[in-house]
Amino acid sequence: MSETTVNGTLSPREWVNRYADDFFRFAMARVSDRIIAQDLVQDTFLSALQSADQFRGHSSERNWLLAILKNKIIDHYRKEGKVVSLGRLEEEDAFFDEKGHWRKEAAPQPWPAPGEQNEFYRILRACIRKLNGLGQAVINLKYLEEKKSEEICKELSISPSNYWVLMHRARLHLRSCLEKNWLK
Amino acid sequence: MDTHKHGWPPCCKDATLLAEKRLQEKLSFRERFGLGLHLLYCKYCRRFMKQGRIIAAATEQLLQHDESLTLDAQVKAEWELIISQKIDL
Numbered sequence: 625m626s627e628t629t630v631n632g633t634l635s636p637r638e639w640v641n642r643y644a645d646d647f648f649r650f651a652m653a654r655v656s657d658r659i660i661a662q663d664l665v666q667d668t669f670l671s672a673l674q675s676a677d678q679f680r681g682h683s684s685e686r687n688w689l690l691a692i693l694k695n696k697i698i699d700h701y702r703k704e705g706k707v708v709s710l711g712r713l714e715e716e717d718a719f720f721d722e723k724g725h726w727r728k729e730a731a732p733q734p735w736p737a738p739g740e741q742n743e744f745y746r747i748l749r750a751c752i753r754k755l756n757g758l759g760q761a762v763i764n765l766k767y768l769e770e771k772k773s774e775e776i777c778k779e780l781s782i783s784p785s786n787y788w789v790l791m792h793r794a795r796l797h798l799r800s801c802l803e804k805n806w807l808k
Numbered sequence: 809m810d811t812h813k814h815g816w817p818p819c820c821k822d823a824t825l826l827a828e829k830r831l832q833e834k835l836s837f838r839e840r841f842g843l844g845l846h847l848l849y850c851k852y853c854r855r856f857m858k859q860g861r862i863i864a865a866a867t868e869q870l871l872q873h874d875e876s877l878t879l880d881a882q883v884k885a886e887w888e889l890i891i892s893q894k895i896d897l
Binding site: 636637639640641644646648649652654658661665666669670673717719720723724725726731732733734735744745748749752763764767768773784787788789792795796798799802 | 815818819820821822824825828829831833834839852854855856860862863864866867868869870871872874876877878879883884887888890891892894895
């Protein structure tokens with residue numbers, strides 16, 4: 625492949641090789657859908673090509689591309705109406721009654737020693753996919769990207785208490801989904 | 809946590825939320841003591857926290873080794889083609 629550089633510092637012919645895998649993971653952690661994540665990364669490369677003359681070299685090529693990808697992801701959230709609407713957090717509570725006690729059917733049951741590990745992982749994966757968009761985002765950012773809670777709050781524009789509530793809901797859903805499907 | 813009255817010691821809902829909060833920041837003495845007291849008499853919340861640790865460890869394992877997070881070579885090849893076509897225009 626020839627050494628084509630645009631504007632002296634960008635090397636678009638190397639982009640796929642250098643950044644595609646990282647960027648795809650980055651997008652997957654935030655949108656949890658292969659096709660959408662692929663589209664976002666592809667769009668990023670194409671937009672970057674079109675606006676290559678705006679690259680001033682103030683940031684590295686990677687950071688410049690990543691900034692474009694982040695904007696694409698935010699646009700995607702906007703279009704989907706997913707701009708962190710926390711209204712849904714006060715959804716009817718399937719886990720606790722009005723006094724804040726465990727509902728009988730939701731109270732954690734004892735788990736046996738894990739037998740078939742693969743089965744456990746398979747069900748866990750399915751349960752993660754069943755979380756709502758924001759729930760998946762916090763779980764992915766924490767466990768896939770190992771981000772600190774402050775970084776997660778900043779990225780999703782939520783307050784620390786929103787974060788605990790989201791994480792708490794995600795854990796409640798995951799635990800109950802596992803118990804229902806794994807212990808059958 | 810914001811809409812219902814916070815009793816003391818905390819109810820199960822508040823206790824499990826405090827357990828989450830504790831992972832991020834230091835609890836006040838009152839919160840810490842309330843959580844500890846609640847866990848003494850509530851086997852469900854003890855289970856919830858124990859199982860939560862199992863799930864967290866498994867989730868980390870799963871996501872760190874998730875093959876669905878790998879791009880197809882074919883997709884990458886297509887992208888390279890598209891990019892080089894655009895450059896050569």
